[in-house]
Amino acid sequence: MNATTTQAEAPPEPAVDLSVELGPLKLANPIGTGSGTYGKGVEFQSFYDVARLGCVVVKTITVEERAGNPPPRLAETAGGLLNSIGLQNPGVERYIAEVLPKLRTLGAPLVINIAGHTVEAFGELAAAFGAEEGIAALELNMSCPNVSGGLDYSTDPKVAHEVVARAKDVTDLPLIAKLSPNVTDIVPIGLACQEAGATAVSAINTYVGMAIDWRKRKPILGRGFGGLSGPCIKVLALRLVHRLYQALDIPVIGIGGIQTADDVMEYLVAGATAVQVGTANFYRPNCALEIVEALPGLIRELGATSVRDVVGTLEMPG
Numbered sequence: 001m002n003a004t005t006t007q008a009e010a011p012p013e014p015a016v017d018l019s020v021e022l023g024p025l026k027l028a029n030p031i032g033t034g035s036g037t038y039g040k041g042v043e044f045q046s047f048y049d050v051a052r053l054g055c056v057v058v059k060t061i062t063v064e065e066r067a068g069n070p071p072p073r074l075a076e077t078a079g080g081l082l083n084s085i086g087l088q089n090p091g092v093e094r095y096i097a098e099v100l101p102k103l104r105t106l107g108a109p110l111v112i113n114i115a116g117h118t119v120e121a122f123g124e125l126a127a128a129f130g131a132e133e134g135i136a137a138l139e140l141n142m143s144c145p146n147v148s149g150g151l152d153y154s155t156d157p158k159v160a161h162e163v164v165a166r167a168k169d170v171t172d173l174p175l176i177a178k179l180s181p182n183v184t185d186i187v188p189i190g191l192a193c194q195e196a197g198a199t200a201v202s203a204i205n206t207y208v209g210m211a212i213d214w215r216k217r218k219p220i221l222g223r224g225f226g227g228l229s230g231p232c233i234k235v236l237a238l239r240l241v242h243r244l245y246q247a248l249d250i251p252v253i254g255i256g257g258i259q260t261a262d263d264v265m266e267y268l269v270a271g272a273t274a275v276q277v278g279t280a281n282f283y284r285p286n287c288a289l290e291i292v293e294a295l296p297g298l299i300r301e302l303g304a305t306s307v308r309d310v311v312g313t314l315e316m317p318g
């Protein structure tokens, strides 16, 4: 028997169904991008065909233009990346006129991430984007640590409920509530978002932290503190995602420290239906697509043939 014959006789690998559903939002695969870590998406077209991702989540948009926080805005620490960008963006009007037309050409389902400084502002943004073509869903950034008041929307279940309900009142788009890890218990916040009509929750945004230059006796970031992201937060995020998965009926989108397909499998087993790749886009721009390509092989390793077969299959010790 020669090598050619052996190859011909090898059984074909079973097809793996990567598609996932977040309520009415259907994605070809579970891999999205983390808001604020993927530019406008168009920058990544030179690395790979962005349409091959499950979805693209863009940087947070606010009602008014924001210049962002004073520099330095990034600090690389031993454990991860600390950022204090401060939601720099051109404001909703210019965004819809100048940026949205380019995003519509990306080919991947587009998730617009919005943040209001009041509950009404969330409603205003949701209504504005809800009236636009070519948007698959809205992600409500209720958890940015880098703007004053930014955490308030996802640290109090009542306020979280108000934000989601306000957005729900003005748009039929699926709503993803992005949660903060900077709370004693994330579950009541997730439950409040679910009750208010969120399609899914995404967890997590960054952990508030501080880097210090002791010689100058000063913080390294211009604003004094920032949000920690990268591989160091994965183990923390996995636990929160698992807790949300156990407590909620709506899907959970896992975010935090993902840089490989193995990381994604951990999130899926923990209970995430989909994930977002964040900080890794900065140092490994092909990372998200590499994960899409590697995922079927890892799913097959479990004897499974779909993402659905893997989600929430974690066996916790009794």
Ligand SMILES: Cc1cc2nc3c(=O)[nH]c(=O)nc-3n(C[C@H](O)[C@H](O)[C@H](O)COP(=O)(O)O)c2cc1C
Residues within 6 Å of the ligand: 034, 035, 036, 037, 059, 060, 081, 083, 085, 087, 113, 141, 144, 178, 204, 205, 206, 228, 229, 230, 231, 233, 255, 256, 257, 258, 276, 277, 278, 279, 280
């Ligand atoms: C530089 C930078 C900017 C970010 N900007 C936003 C943002 O505008 N809106 C938002 O919801 N999250 C923002 N995030 C948070 C990420 O989307 C993600 O939730 C977080 O970084 C954890 O994922 P990671 O460890 O994979 O980066 C930002 C993160 C970084 C590192």
